[in-house]
Amino acid sequence: MKRNFLLCCLTLIYIGTSCKLDNYIEDDATVSAEYSNMTPNYDALNEEGYKEFDENKFLSPYEYPLSTFSIDVDAASYSNIRRYINKGELPPVDAVRIEEMINYFSYEYPQPDGPDPVRISTEVGSCPWNSQNRLVKIGLKAKEIPADKLPLSNFVFLIDASGSMYGPGRLGLVKSSLKLLLNNLREDDRVAIVAYAGAAGEVLPSTSAKDRQKVIEALDGLTAGGSTAGGAGIQLAYKIAKENFIKNGNNRVILCTDGDFNVGVSSNKGLEELIVEQRKTGIFLSVLGYGMGNYKDDKMQTLAQAGNGNHAYIDNLQEANRVLVNEFGATMYAVAKDVKLQIEFNPEKVQAYRLIGYETRLLNNEDFNDDAVDAGEMGAGHTVTAFYEIVPVGVNSNVYQPGNVDPLKYQKPKDSETDIINSPDMLLVKLRYKPIDGDVSSKVEQSVVDNGGDNVSQDFRFASSVAMMGLLLRDSRYKADASYEKLIEQANQGLNNDDLGYRREFVRIAKTAKGMLKK
Numbered sequence: 001m002k003r004n005f006l007l008c009c010l011t012l013i014y015i016g017t018s019c020k021l022d023n024y025i026e027d028d029a030t031v032s033a034e035y036s037n038m039t040p041n042y043d044a045l046n047e048e049g050y051k052e053f054d055e056n057k058f059l060s061p062y063e064y065p066l067s068t069f070s071i072d073v074d075a076a077s078y079s080n081i082r083r084y085i086n087k088g089e090l091p092p093v094d095a096v097r098i099e100e101m102i103n104y105f106s107y108e109y110p111q112p113d114g115p116d117p118v119r120i121s122t123e124v125g126s127c128p129w130n131s132q133n134r135l136v137k138i139g140l141k142a143k144e145i146p147a148d149k150l151p152l153s154n155f156v157f158l159i160d161a162s163g164s165m166y167g168p169g170r171l172g173l174v175k176s177s178l179k180l181l182l183n184n185l186r187e188d189d190r191v192a193i194v195a196y197a198g199a200a201g202e203v204l205p206s207t208s209a210k211d212r213q214k215v216i217e218a219l220d221g222l223t224a225g226g227s228t229a230g231g232a233g234i235q236l237a238y239k240i241a242k243e244n245f246i247k248n249g250n251n252r253v254i255l256c257t258d259g260d261f262n263v264g265v266s267s268n269k270g271l272e273e274l275i276v277e278q279r280k281t282g283i284f285l286s287v288l289g290y291g292m293g294n295y296k297d298d299k300m301q302t303l304a305q306a307g308n309g310n311h312a313y314i315d316n317l318q319e320a321n322r323v324l325v326n327e328f329g330a331t332m333y334a335v336a337k338d339v340k341l342q343i344e345f346n347p348e349k350v351q352a353y354r355l356i357g358y359e360t361r362l363l364n365n366e367d368f369n370d371d372a373v374d375a376g377e378m379g380a381g382h383t384v385t386a387f388y389e390i391v392p393v394g395v396n397s398n399v400y401q402p403g404n405v406d407p408l409k410y411q412k413p414k415d416s417e418t419d420i421i422n423s424p425d426m427l428l429v430k431l432r433y434k435p436i437d438g439d440v441s442s443k444v445e446q447s448v449v450d451n452g453g454d455n456v457s458q459d460f461r462f463a464s465s466v467a468m469m470g471l472l473l474r475d476s477r478y479k480a481d482a483s484y485e486k487l488i489e490q491a492n493q494g495l496n497n498d499d500l501g502y503r504r505e506f507v508r509i510a511k512t513a514k515g516m517l518k519k
Helices: 002-023 028-035 076-086 098-102 171-183 212-220 230-243 268-279 297-306 317-326 328-332 365-369 458-473 484-492 502-518
Strands: 066-070 118-126 134-142 153-160 190-196 200-208 250-257 284-289 309-313 334-345 350-356 376-379 383-392 427-434 442-448
Touching (some): 066 365, 076 297, 076 309, 118 334, 153 200, 153 230, 171 317, 297 309, 317 328, 383 458, 484 502
Parallel strands (some): 284 309
Antiparallel strands (some): 134 383, 427 442
């Protein structure tokens, strides 16, 4: 009897907690008192989710003449790594995505000066962690658009208000972040708010940004409690975005969550299928991750990569300001979609090559010319960087040895050297992109010649030092002579373009990680 009574009490408490999401607008002090003793300390948990992947290997240009991948503008991995190191821990290996570390920083690449919205630039220098190898940097720069010239925006703030978002570093930080973004909007831009917990509901219909106070009051009224029906929230947010669609405008859902979905569609595969269907609407997606302890990075990646989107991790208000204010155009307005790179290597110059990072963005070679295949988007003013480590022809490599396999029974070995076209090129860079309002891609090409030496830019030195730290954090089998001493020295040679201090902060974080290894 007593047991049944207790179960009834617990059921009533649960129903009362979940029902708060029907109204959404509650007194913060009341909710704080109610949930402070009921909500787990998520910061102390160790239930974060990361997608496992194997690092890229060295490949022979005879067997694999082409390397194809989708560009990646996400920077979530770097800010997440910074969060780990700042709390005195090294990050899990699969939290380290080297391309996102590199692409956290902006670089001084030349602007597009023709009809294409993206421009290629390249450099070749000595590989700082393996001096017998060469390092090729491929940089992309998207055209910049002044803030007052950006098309009108139709935003839907999709906010996770479940119990796992309780606390100042979660829902509290979401509110502060979106208020920063709101300050950046013009009067004719529009904002709607959808929140979800056990169910999803519209908190604020699409409203002009000139009614700023109305939007702020709706944000301030949100409280956290209940389970997490993220799939239902996504469907409702896209529905509202479609109802208020601005032709030739910037139509975007901004999802703020820890990714801990547990009601309805919640598996990575289910979320991917859901968001793939939604991206056909022409509405873009920004995924902003919050919280620690139960942070589901793998789900964030799935949503951003499948949904014409980008992914950032917000660990403090300064990071929110970087993503939503300083880089507003790059984060919130795309100028090119389905951007792919394909590199062809000249076996007369290249014995082997390795793409550093982008493991979760690899494409089949035939995908490059297939306009039905989805790829990444570039925002206004965005820069994207990719590195290839090259083993030159004639080098007795200490990291690459051709695979030892039995001779084929049904095929004779091809005498590849007789088919090589004599060329000074080391490689050919091919870029494909689609205009935002189009479905047919255009192609841009640029050849790269290695003239030897190491006369490279400060950007090259800094970006390669970030790559080196990624190799060390992953304990890569290809880290060769990489060290924290070497990367810190190299990073200090690349402190240009650092008005906001992000590069100097990287040096500080590298020094902290080095000290942690000593302990």
